[in-house]
Amino acid sequence: MSDIENSTxxxxxxxxxxxxxxxxxxxxxxxLFRIALVPALLAYLxxxxxxxVARQMSAAGWLGFKSGKLALVIAxxxxxxxxxxxxxSFFFAAxxxxxxGEADKENPAISDAFTQARARIGALTALALLxxxxxxxxxxxxxxxMMGALDRLHFDPGxxxxxxxxxxxxxxxxxxxxxxxxxIPVMMDQPATSLxxxxxxxxxxxxxxxxxxxxFLVKSTIVGLGLSWLVNHGLDWLWQRGMxxxxxxxxxxxxxxxxxxxxxxxxxxIAFSLLYRxxxxxxxxxxxxxxxx
Numbered sequence: 001m002s003d004i005e006n007s008t009x010x011x012x013x014x015x016x017x018x019x020x021x022x023x024x025x026x027x028x029x030x031x032l033f034r035i036a037l038v039p040a041l042l043a044y045l046x047x048x049x050x051x052x053v054a055r056q057m058s059a060a061g062w063l064g065f066k067s068g069k070l071a072l073v074i075a076x077x078x079x080x081x082x083x084x085x086x087x088x089s090f091f092f093a094a095x096x097x098x099x100x101g102e103a104d105k106e107n108p109a110i111s112d113a114f115t116q117a118r119a120r121i122g123a124l125t126a127l128a129l130l131x132x133x134x135x136x137x138x139x140x141x142x143x144x145x146m147m148g149a150l151d152r153l154h155f156d157p158g159x160x161x162x163x164x165x166x167x168x169x170x171x172x173x174x175x176x177x178x179x180x181x182x183x184i185p186v187m188m189d190q191p192a193t194s195l196x197x198x199x200x201x202x203x204x205x206x207x208x209x210x211x212x213x214x215x216f217l218v219k220s221t222i223v224g225l226g227l228s229w230l231v232n233h234g235l236d237w238l239w240q241r242g243m244x245x246x247x248x249x250x251x252x253x254x255x256x257x258x259x260x261x262x263x264x265x266x267x268x269x270i271a272f273s274l275l276y277r278x279x280x281x282x283x284x285x286x287x288x289x290x291x292x293x
Contacts, residue, residue: 014212017278021271024099029263032095032270035113036262039091044258046083054080082132088265089128089184093117095269096185100277120187123195127184131177135170142169171214178213178272179206185276205279216268224264231256 025032054076057063063073097116117124143166150157150165157165182202187193193201206213235253238244244252 017212017271017275018216020274021267024274025267025270028098031098032266033259033262035094035098036091036266037258038114039087039094040258040262040265043084043087043261044254046087050080050083078133078136081136082129085128085132086125089124090114090117090121091265092181092184092269092272093120093124093188095266096188096273096276099270099273100185100189116188116191119191123187123198124184126195127180127199131180135173135177138173139170142173171218174217175210175214178210179203181213181272182206182276185273189276189280205276209275213268213271216271220264220268227260227264231260 054063057072057076063069063076094113094117098113146166146169150162156162180199180202182205183195183198186198186201187195190198235244235249235256238252239249
């Protein structure tokens, strides 16, 4: 590794990346929020569409745990959440393209943010499904093993402790998959790069950052749960005071949840994008880019 690469790596400590990520999130909040509304709305519509299809299939007797139907149940579980990973990868690409693009575009059009993402939709979809499949299989195997171990030990930790215990494999898997996440900024910054080469670059640049992104994910999850709790209490408060009716409550609550989802997902993608950008620049250029944000 060259002296410049060593110097750059020393500047990229965890506190620095965390501070810069939230600083940029604050400064470009409305730009990122407007970009996020599109995938957040798609994800919400998919939620209702998928539930409708699943109910229809269940009513027709296509879903169940009997022989011959279990495979369809498993496939539906994979498809259901797989779509969210594809949408998130597309949103991540739009965030990366925006942050790595021209500095003078303070308020880019929404269509501009997704132009580069649309150009690599095939690679983004393949990457999302690869990561989701690894996560899905790993989580299922780990959860089954942990439940079996607890059962053999005749140990019942209680509901909340059980949720925390079963979340451990998910956090560990997320940390490992974070090694592949810089593939998206690579493809947005270098459109001609193949997915294979982008994956290789990502693995090189994320060495030693697994724990940071595990903690980032845990923190983001806690913040998201806290916001959901506040939103639920806020909606109840409005309902109890007659500010929402049976007609307006469903529509208003959906709009609020979509906005919350659009607001909270950006920081992690910003952190990945900044890690790629600053690890790809000499020390002086990285500091200069930060100074003008």
